[in-house]
Amino acid sequence: MGRSPCCEKAHTNKGAWTKEEDQRLIAYIKAHGEGCWRSLPKAAGLLRCGKSCRLRWINYLRPDLKRGNFTEEEDELIIKLHAILGNKWSLIAGRLPGRTDNEIKNYWNTHIKRKLLGWGLDPQTHRPIGGSAAFPVASQQQQQQAECNNVLLPAQAPTFSCKATAADSADEGHSSGLVDDERYDVHGQELNLDLSISLPHHSLKPAIPTATTTAAAAAIGEESYMVTGAAGKGAICLCCQLGFQNSEACSCQAIQSPHVLFRYYRPEEEGGQGV
């Protein structure tokens, strides 16, 4: 006959939390730890639904939360992770210490979405809207900084790509539905729509894992990222760079593409090679 409701709605408060409720929740979790959300409200003397308590704690009361504005680095990381993971806010949040999925989701919807639209990119697929891109021009200083950090800026002929089959995509809703080798010409330069993030073609420095690349790789767990240098020479599996040379995900020899600096590799059981 269906499941019982998570709480007795008639006797629970809704809406904004009061200071007193916050204090009760904090005190209870400090004393007993997280978990058992269903029984927590009663035990803590709160007239709230367990889910509501959990949400309040995770999104607002947790001591390790980082409040305040998102930094440029966080912006970039969110965009990159979203290109890989889609609307998997909790996974994205897992790579941004001190940030919550709800916070990132809100930030995406209010800021980044608009930013991408301004760049002429579809926020869902990260593809150019209408087949032509209108990337903003990054300042020389921004570009230099980005090159130092191996971060892609829009003006840098993005090999900014989103190839994804339904099976490949982190979630089907995010699938761009592109076919293999579908590419876009942006400002006279080839835009590879593979689901990967890379440095521009002209940047021939050996790639060094940055916080962003590392996080992006870690974001997909066991699957490995490839980081290659100039024209495909010196391909380095990110696993190796991270010190996981012997892990199953390590696949250093597998990639030689001159167009890809680091890209998403699928585990062997899913069909093996890069996408």
Place this chain on the structure above:
DNA sequence: AAGCCTATCAACCGCACACTC
């Protein structure tokens, strides 16, 4: 000053998944 509009973000809701019995 008042009314309207927009942006922001905390919170809610419904669903899905994992686990237990």
Place this chain on the structure above:
DNA sequence: GGAGTGTGCGGTTGATAGGCT
């Protein structure tokens, strides 16, 4: 294997603050 339960996730809503006319 199926039902029940707990928990987590993502989409959406609603309250509120701030800006504009």
